[in-house]
Amino acid sequence: MQIKESPDTFDAIIVGSGAGGGMATKILSEAGLNIAVVEAGPFFDPKDPKTQTQLKWPYESPRRGASTTRAFGDYDAAYGGWEIEGEPYTRKPGTKFDWFRSRMLGGRTNHWGRISLRFGPLDFKRKDHDGLGENWPISYDDVKPYYDKVDKLIGVFGSKExxxxxxxxxxxxxxxxxxxxxxxxxxxxxxxxxxxxxxxxxxxxxxxxxxxxxxxxxxxxxxxxVYGDFSSGSCLIFPAQKNGGQITLFNDSMVREVVTDDAGKARGVIFINKKDRKEYQLNAKVVVLAASACSSARILLNSKSKHHKDGLGNSSGVVGKYLHDSxxxxxxxxxxxxxxxxxxxxxxxxxxxxxxxxxxxxxxxxxxxxxxxxxxxxxxxxxxxxxxxxxxxxxxxxxxxxxxxxxxxxxxxxxxxxxxxxxxxxESIPMESNYCEIDPDVVDEWGIPVLRFNYKWxxxxxxxxxxxxxxxxxxxxxxxxxxxxxxxxxxxxxxLEAPGRIIHEVGTTRMGNDPKTSVTNKYNQLHDVKNVFIVDAGPFVSQADKNPTWTILALSWRACDYIVKELKSQNL
Structure with a gap:
């Protein structure tokens, strides 16, 4: 198929617009970078009366508010669910993993529970406590300044205990x-x-x-x-646009792979436009994946080339492994x-x-x-x-x-x-035997190979x-x-709910100091490809008993500060 390549080169392409992608959009654009945001779903603004569902009664819905068309009810903001027509995934025998996807600007942040908990000092070093899994290569003290910034930027209620x-x-x-x-x-x-x-x-x-x-x-x-709660679009992307950020949104655009040059360095991404069903290529100095833990792993595994035969960033064979949900x-x-x-x-x-x-x-x-x-x-x-x-x-x-x-x-x-x-x-224990991989026999309606899950509690x-x-x-x-x-x-x-039902999946591109046993370094940067970063929950080494969103936001901000510094030093 003929791929239409954009003549423009962006400073950074961000794939996904949820918590990690939204934060990356704000921080990088406000640092003066020219940003492309590629989102698999349509544009969404909860203030738009055409899409607003707030303050409507069940009897105003032809389905009386039931969850026939949306997983959490007819008026839930999520465009998507555990099953999306034309976008299947498969399971190995004995697996009951369910994968929730939200196809819209802002992703899952439009409908989540807003439970905003910091991981604690113990959560980053659990192996020292119980001998299971691995410690993070960073500590609470490394992330604390960014938790503080997120609190002040977005707002969270609570009490000092x-x-x-x-x-x-x-x-x-x-x-x-x-x-x-x-x-x-x-x-x-x-x-x-x-x-x-x-x-x-x-x-x-x-x-x-x-x-x-x-x-x-x-x-x-x-x-x-009224933007009274946190959603990525209303609290990060829209303010960044108002602050003069150079941001180009590519909605309804399904990313197939990250493209690399002859030296194995990332050049950009190829995506399918859902409306005209044609393939396009965007180029950039840096690629930031924030599509969700499993979607980003899928993109990496589908990004094969002569330099990356098992998928981009997968020289360790760890991409997709250590998947775990709350x-x-x-x-x-x-x-x-x-x-x-x-x-x-x-x-x-x-x-x-x-x-x-x-x-x-x-x-x-x-x-x-x-x-x-x-x-x-x-x-x-x-x-x-x-x-x-x-x-x-x-x-x-x-x-x-x-x-x-x-x-x-x-x-x-x-x-x-x-x-x-x-x-x-x-908190569940991360295990190598719980993973997602590419199904060799199944593709979605866009022709992209789908994920196959293997998971047992x-x-x-x-x-x-x-x-x-x-x-x-x-x-x-x-x-x-x-x-x-x-x-x-x-x-x-x-x-015990089936894995995936809590929608906290993490760990498919976990961070670590050793490139043989991890995918990214402590700054969410691929060991194998220095100009690719992952800012969703994929790099999580462990989950903690907390909801992951606040840590996604903090680590994304931290990674973006590093990206800006490395670009200024011409290291990317």
Missing amino acids: NIPNEPDGFFLPAPKPRLHEMYYIKGARKANIPVIPSRLSILTKRINNERGVCFYCSQCSRSCS TGANRMAFIPELMNRKTYNEDGVGGMHVYTPWWGNDKKLKFPRGYHIEVWGGLGMPAYGFGFNPNYLNKYVGEEVGGYGDQLRDDVKKFYGSVIGVAGRG SEHEINQAEHMQDSFEEIFDGMGAKVLGSRPTAENKFG
Whole structure:
């Protein structure tokens, strides 16, 4: 096929526009570089009334808000899901890995939970503590200045707690706990389990003139029309454009590979324009991959040449390996004291106001690492079946529930706001045997070879899920709640979600000091090709029990500072 090559040469091409790509766009463009951003999905601005879904009722949707077309509901901001028509992926026998992709400017940052946690000192050096996996080639002190910058630039609410492995930051005021969260606090404290205010990147106080303040509509998954929460487009890319950055957006553009010259150095990328279905080539001095851990690995593995026969940056054979996702298990309960409760507006932010950080670092347990606990419930948008399951209430509470008309309305009012849910989100152990690779027999609709996954949970993760269930039951007992549903057993891995379902996949291009066992160095730079950098979660050596976004942002900023310095020194 004929490839149309652009006559322009950019200073940098950034593939992907989520957390890592958005931060790279802002830092590099504001340093004076001419930037091309290549995004696989369409342009998206939550302020645009044509695409805005905020403040709409389920009855305004032809599907009543159901998740038939979008994985998290008809009004969720994510364009994509675990399955995308024309973009398949495959699995080896025994694998249940599910891969979530969000095709739009800003990527997954348009609909995520905004849980914005720093990794702690212990998280970068876990091998020293339990002998498993590898240590990062950097420490918390290396990343701390960038965490500080991210806090101040984007905004995160929280509280200073002085917990050793839960580093404090620069916090905006945290919202007060809602009633169901006060019950959670009561139950957790009876179980000697800590509870602190959440740390979410949602503005509870104005930080600049470009962004509004959260008005407690509780719909952050729809992406905020006043830019009150963090999304990459609204908080990084659009401000960079307004600040005069030279940024060219290539939307609906699916990158196939990184192109190299006769010496094996990166020249640019080839992508397929989804609208005209033709191939184009962009050239640049530096290529920055931020397509997500698995997508960036896919691009590298598909970028074969005489200098890179096993894929770009893959002389170690490590690209795609050590893939791991957060563990996840959950439980629901009914609080009898909240039956027939008074109703009022308590929406709050689009997420939990309190959470439990991991409390077991110094305890002897059946598993390594740890998990945090997230909480949901309260007087949110009622839905038949979500926190109001007649079968559960009939069986486990002993109440006759259901029917139609007035009977159903009365029951909804009776139990509305009385159900609470908790979820554990924990750290898994990176293993070489968990990986993604190129499927030799399958391509997507753009003709690009797809990924094939191999993944299995180990006993470490299964034992961790059992501990989660024990903790959930202790907390529910302490708040006087009745557990809904039977307890998960060893047969179903104690309710452990399939890998990929928590959407925290990391580690496919991990960093390290040794080029034989790692893909990038400590500045997210390929060992094999000095002008290619990866600023998504691929370089993560381990996950920690925290959500990865704040660390992606900090490491992307750090890598971009290094890129600017190296360009000025003419080393790239």
